Amino acid sequence: MLNDSEKNKRRIALVGAGNVATSLALALQNAGETIVAVWSRSNESAMLLGKRLECSFTTEVELLPDADIVIITVTDTALPAVARDVAKHYPKALVVHTAGSIPMSLLYESGFKYYGVFYPMQTFSKARIVDFSTVSLFVEACNKEALEMLKSLAGKLTDKVYSVTSEQRRYLHLAAVFACNFVNASYSMAAELLEQNGLPFDAMLPLIDETARKVHNLQPRDAQTGPAQRGDNTVMSQQRELLDEDFRRVYDIMSEYIQKNRHI
Amino acid sequence: MLNDSEKNKRRIALVGAGNVATSLALALQNAGETIVAVWSRSNESAMLLGKRLECSFTTEVELLPDADIVIITVTDTALPAVARDVAKHYPKALVVHTAGSIPMSLLYESGFKYYGVFYPMQTFSKARIVDFSTVSLFVEACNKEALEMLKSLAGKLTDKVYSVTSEQRRYLHLAAVFACNFVNASYSMAAELLEQNGLPFDAMLPLIDETARKVHNLQPRDAQTGPAQRGDNTVMSQQRELLDEDFRRVYDIMSEYIQKNRHI
Numbered sequence: 001m002l003n004d005s006e007k008n009k010r011r012i013a014l015v016g017a018g019n020v021a022t023s024l025a026l027a028l029q030n031a032g033e034t035i036v037a038v039w040s041r042s043n044e045s046a047m048l049l050g051k052r053l054e055c056s057f058t059t060e061v062e063l064l065p066d067a068d069i070v071i072i073t074v075t076d077t078a079l080p081a082v083a084r085d086v087a088k089h090y091p092k093a094l095v096v097h098t099a100g101s102i103p104m105s106l107l108y109e110s111g112f113k114y115y116g117v118f119y120p121m122q123t124f125s126k127a128r129i130v131d132f133s134t135v136s137l138f139v140e141a142c143n144k145e146a147l148e149m150l151k152s153l154a155g156k157l158t159d160k161v162y163s164v165t166s167e168q169r170r171y172l173h174l175a176a177v178f179a180c181n182f183v184n185a186s187y188s189m190a191a192e193l194l195e196q197n198g199l200p201f202d203a204m205l206p207l208i209d210e211t212a213r214k215v216h217n218l219q220p221r222d223a224q225t226g227p228a229q230r231g232d233n234t235v236m237s238q239q240r241e242l243l244d245e246d247f248r249r250v251y252d253i254m255s256e257y258i259q260k261n262r263h264i
Numbered sequence: 265m266l267n268d269s270e271k272n273k274r275r276i277a278l279v280g281a282g283n284v285a286t287s288l289a290l291a292l293q294n295a296g297e298t299i300v301a302v303w304s305r306s307n308e309s310a311m312l313l314g315k316r317l318e319c320s321f322t323t324e325v326e327l328l329p330d331a332d333i334v335i336i337t338v339t340d341t342a343l344p345a346v347a348r349d350v351a352k353h354y355p356k357a358l359v360v361h362t363a364g365s366i367p368m369s370l371l372y373e374s375g376f377k378y379y380g381v382f383y384p385m386q387t388f389s390k391a392r393i394v395d396f397s398t399v400s401l402f403v404e405a406c407n408k409e410a411l412e413m414l415k416s417l418a419g420k421l422t423d424k425v426y427s428v429t430s431e432q433r434r435y436l437h438l439a440a441v442f443a444c445n446f447v448n449a450s451y452s453m454a455a456e457l458l459e460q461n462g463l464p465f466d467a468m469l470p471l472i473d474e475t476a477r478k479v480h481n482l483q484p485r486d487a488q489t490g491p492a493q494r495g496d497n498t499v500m501s502q503q504r505e506l507l508d509e510d511f512r513r514v515y516d517i518m519s520e521y522i523q524k525n526r527h528i
Contacts, residue, residue, distance in 0.1 A: 019489070075494065075496065076491075076496055076498060076499050077496060077498060101491075101499045101502060101503065121467065121468070121470070121471050122470065122471055122474055123471060123474055123475055123478065123487075123489045123490075124489065125478065125482065125486075125487060125489065127481075127482060127486070128478060128481065128482065130474065134470045134473065134474065135470055136467045136468075136470050136471070138467075160467065160470065162467060164463070167461075168461055168462070168463055170502075170503075170506065171457055171458065171460075171461040171463060171506065172458070172463060172467070173499075173503075174457055174503050174506055174507075175454040175455075175457040175458050175463070175468060176454070176468070176471055176490075177490055177491065177503065177515075178450045178451075178453045178454040178457065178514075179450060179451055179454035179468050179471060179472055179475070180471050180472070180474075180475045180489070180490065181488070181489060181490030181491075181492065181493065181518075181522065182450045182514070182518040183447045183450050183451070183472070183475050184475055184478075184479070184484055184487055184488050184489070185484075185488065185518050185521050185522050186442045186443060186446045186447050186450065187442075187443055187447070187479050187484035187487075188484035188485050188488065188521075188525065189442045189521070190439040190440070190442040190443035190484075191439075191483065191484050191485070193435055193438055193439040193442065194435065194436070194439050196435075197431075197432055197435040198432070199428070199432055199435060199436060199439070201479075201483075201484075203385065203400040203402075203424065203426060203436070204385070204400075204439060204440070204443050205479070205480055206385070206386065206398045206399050206400050206424065207385050207386055207387060207400070207440055207443060207444050208443055208444070208447070208476050208479065209398065209476055210386055210387055210394065210398065210444075211387055211443070211444045211447050211448055211476070212472050212473055212475070212476040214387065214389065214392060214448075215448070215451050215465075215469070215472065216469055217391075217392065218389065218391060218392065219455065219465075220448055220449075220451035220452035220454075220455050220465075221452050221455070222389075222391070223387075223389060223448055223451075224445070224448050224449065224452065225283070225387045225388065225389065225444070225445060225448070226387075226440075226441055226444065226445030227340075227365075227441065227445075228445065229445070230339060232339065232340055232341060234340060234341060235340050235365045235437075238365060238434075239365065239434075239437070239438050239441065242434065242435065242438055243438075246521065246524075249517055250442075250446070250517055250518070250521065251441075253513055253514055253517055254445075254446040254449050254514070257449050257452075257453070257510065257514065258445065258449050260510075261452065
């Protein structure tokens with residue numbers, strides 16, 4: 001016989017087995033939640049994550065076991081088709097997606113009655129498991145009960161839980177592209193410049209860390225430094241000369257932004 | 265009478281009283297070094313830092329007291345003229361500048377016989393004192409004795425001390441512009457997008473921190489995530505629609521770099 005806490009346990013199914021699913025599933029298990037199964041279009045991905053979580057795995061949505069919450073983490077492109085399949089199989093579960101730029105209404109249109117969004121704003125790579133206590137989680141739901149359920153689930157992973165609309169979430173995702181993806185691209189350009197000159201990228205890490213730490217206490221605008229901020233045209237024109245055409249375009253466009261926005 | 269350790273103490277004079285001078289001087293004092301005086305063109309800056317360091321301060325180079333090491337931290341633009349004044353006053357001291365993009369030869373041309381470079385690669389703001397133990401310091405000198413002296417001074421502040429040529433230092437500075445100044449500009453754009461939509465920049469900090477942490481273990485190229493990396497053209501064209509012309513140029517140019525460099 002099941003005891004009360006076992007009876008009350010939420011059963012969670014994961015649809016998708018990529019970077020987000022991996023970190024999220026491990027965090028949920030660590031928080032005491034029960035993952036009952038993993039689905040992926042790819043048998044290898046399903047098996048890898050299923051084995052890691054010690055739960056069942058499948059490539060057939062129809063073979064997924066009963067669940068109270070279904071978390072869909074597939075790519076934005078795959079989401080509409082996958083959501084329709086999931087809706088047929090799970091008419092009663094609370095179903096959420098984790099995408100930054102997909103409106104919640106897609107789930108309604110896919111045939112769900114009970115749905116929401118569970119958007120962890122973080123950069124996920126399989127090579128690195130994310131500590132969810134440091135993640136901001138943005139939730140949205142079709143009704144108050146679902147919202148409370150998602151807030152309670154999110155609250156087990158992090159204390160940074162925010163309730164936002166689909167429209168706000170689009171801007172969050174867009175801001176994340178600037179603050180994470182374009183930031184990493186800038187790191188990457190720095191790494192290329194150093195490598196071409198026999199210099200170690202590691203020497204850059206203290207600077208990278210301090211640049212991130214600074215905006216915990218200062219507005220980014222007030223934290224800005226460098227030749228463009230100082231209006232040092234001599235250094236800027238010398239630096240442009242060191243760059244190839246692609247990097248020079250980045251240099252010019254970023255310097256222009258900094259100069260337009262600097263405090264005089 | 266002076267005891268041996270007092271007699272052997274290096275006397276350091278600071279020429280410049282800006283962001284670099286402030287953090288560097290406090291770190292040197294903490295490491296047990298003696299700052300004898302501060303010069304700045306601005307009386308207010310000289311006084312502020314002089315009082316903070318409890319040392320003398322002046323706006324006249326000729327009034328600076330005897331020193332064994334002179335550290336010039338003025339802006340690149342001011343450096344040539346200031347260096348000529350300092351050379352007349354300190355013909356025997358070891359004189360260094362702290363600039364990323366100025367070749368060491370400028371000091372020779374300014375009339376120094378004994379000179380070098382002491383380049384801390386970090387982002388300095390007066391509002392925030394930098395912990396020098398986390399800074400990479402790049403040194404260069406006119407001869408072996410001067411190089412050893414600078415390495416010993418640098419080694420009291422951090423264990424990340426590198427000996428580099430002027431040419432390498434130009435690329436270090438350029439890489440720092442990408443990894444720090446352009447990174448901060450991206451944070452700033454994210455902050456603008458959030459502010460326009462009533463969203464808190466603080467929600468971004470976990471993402472910013474993780475993005476920086478990731479490149480401690482992964483090459484930036486391998487750490488890249490986001491719509492451009494995934495080749496998700498739907499999200500990319502939706503995101504472009506949310507941006508004004510200036511931000512869209514940044515979006516396009518950074519996305520193009522990411523797409524050119526992604527692992528397929």
